[in-house]
Amino acid sequence: MSRRALRLFPSRIWKSRRVEKSMRRVLPRSLLGRSLLIVFIPLLVTQAISLELFYGNFLKVVSRRLSDSVSSEIVLSLNALERLHKQSDKEWFVEQARDHLQLVETWHAGAKLRRIGFNHVLGPMDEDLAHALESAIDHPFFVNWRSDPHTVKISIQLSDGVLEVEAPRKRLDMGQIWLFVAWALGSSLLLFIIASLFMRNQVRAIRRLAHAAEQFGLGRDIGPIKPEGAQEVRKASVAFNRMQDRIFRFVSQRTGVLAGVSHDLRTPLTRIRLSLAMMPRTGVVKAEDLRGDVDDMIGDVVEMEHMIDSYLAFARGEGAETPLMVEFAPFVEDVVAAARRAGARVRAVSVQKGLHVMIRPDAVRRALTNLLDNARRHGGAITITARSVAEGACILVDDDGPGISPERREAVFRAFESGRGGGTGLGLTISRDIVRAHGGEMELDVSPSGGLRVRILLP
Known part of the structure; x- marks a missing residue:
């Protein structure tokens, strides 16, 4: 980057920030106003582009075609009148043009034009008609737009007179734009x-x-x-x-x-x-x-x-530990090994192969340790099962102890309610707190072996 560019760089940043501040002052502050602006601006731009590209071009093309049609019929009339020399023949042709071409033609023998060009500017309609007449005929002409609001009077100077043609405006006008x-x-x-x-x-x-x-x-x-x-x-x-x-x-x-x-x-x-x-x-x-x-x-x-x-x-149940993707089989084996050293009798461990769960390892280890400790103190043999379900990972901890009656299952999750067997009464409370911190849920049920089943669902 050159030195001049380096000198200009801060000024460009200042100008861009100034423009940004100006835009913020103009733009609405509410979400509704900005949303309506997002809808309105593309709608307005789309309509403007469609009017210009489609209707503008369409108007020009159709206007040229209508003007060419009228000018070609006038050229036909001129050619016919130049070929016909008798006055009666010219009058006959004028009547035919009035009936079949919707052109009111009047022949003025020996007359002369006083003006040439056109006397009113309506836009592309009169300009297209003037260009079509200039390219189609070699005679002087005057287009009068003001004589009648429903017709256009075209006067053409010929060698022996003036041909006056009144064309309906509806043949040249496309309607109200x-x-x-x-x-x-x-x-x-x-x-x-x-x-x-x-x-x-x-x-x-x-x-x-x-x-x-x-x-x-x-x-x-x-x-x-x-x-x-x-x-x-x-x-x-x-x-x-x-x-x-x-x-x-x-x-x-x-x-x-x-x-x-x-x-x-x-x-x-x-x-x-x-x-x-x-x-x-x-x-x-x-x-x-x-x-x-x-x-x-x-x-x-x-x-x-x-x-x-x-x-x-x-x-510390919910903690600030970072969640990690953990392979669940070796994780459960470590928890079971620690529980066995503490005196727990784990009969079977069944973990689905390849099961990975996004958890906080220390917190979940604390929750499972509390559950195994409760099963050790209140029950006998423990069975752990973990498998994948539609909602996430399902963990089952079963024992063959006395279990918990249905009316007390919700109460034991309250602090100090489950401390009658020698514990502090916070084990189940801490475990469910940790599971819910992971977005899961923990429930109590009857184990197939007759004791208590703890069902944990982790998303």
Whole structure:
């Protein structure tokens, strides 16, 4: 790039930005206005091009052909009159031209023309007639457009007189061009109004979605919005409703878990406070006398640490881990191997060959580990099955334990509800939270072996 180009480069950028700012001031700011502008400008350009290319050329061609037709008939009349020398023969031919050629011809013997050319400019019609007469005849002529609004009077100077021809204007005129223009513009305006009504309905759905998102951002629960409008807008509305439901569920779960943790921490804290209050304040105290109280307080502290660790694991359920495409068979084998080391009795593992799933590996590993740990504590033999379905990947975890009654299956997903068997009560809550964070769902059912079946669907 030359030095001059380098010097001009910033000024060009400034000018382009200035033009862009000017365009922004002129263009409408709303989506409806811009959409209507996108519809109106191509419609207007298309009509203008069609009028110029089609109707303009059509008008010129037809006008030339009509003028050539009239001029050729006039030439025929001139040739005939020059051949006929008797006055009676000329009058006979004039009558024949009036009847068959729709030309009113009058012969003025010995007359002379006073003007030559034409006295009115209508556009291509009179110009085409003048050009056709100039190219067809060699005699002087005058075209009078003002004598009669319905006819055109053409006077031709011959050697022995003047031939006056009155031709109907309808033989030269194509009709009112403004009628066609009005029809084209009217139809375009009608189509534009119809498009505006449809576009307004589409924009109304987008406005409603934007209003719902704004209200939701302000913390106001307006409930799910009704999907309306185009398919893309409907999908956006459905996605917004799902996002709203997930956020509400996320907040309620976190609030419930926090309330449960704060409630459960009061018990060990109360016991620690009671033990500290019962310790002697004065005198010599033997270590043997305090050993039991110290052990109890240590046990309470361990219990509190376990609760806090469980809550932190639950809080990390959705995490910021990057999703990866994972081959599921070796992934499940790793989870099963870890569960067997922890004491789980996994009877069978069946994973469809070549099954790949887009997941957050650590989060899904935590969810499956919680399920296997629950099956180990409540059941006996465990069976894991994973296969591809139409909705995505389906994972089944079956055990032969006591199972869960149908009326309690939804309740055990709440925090601290499933902690009666020695756990913290957050395992199933964390697992379903992770699955839903992947856009899937987890359900409980009866296992074929008589225990509990956990069905996980990952998209």
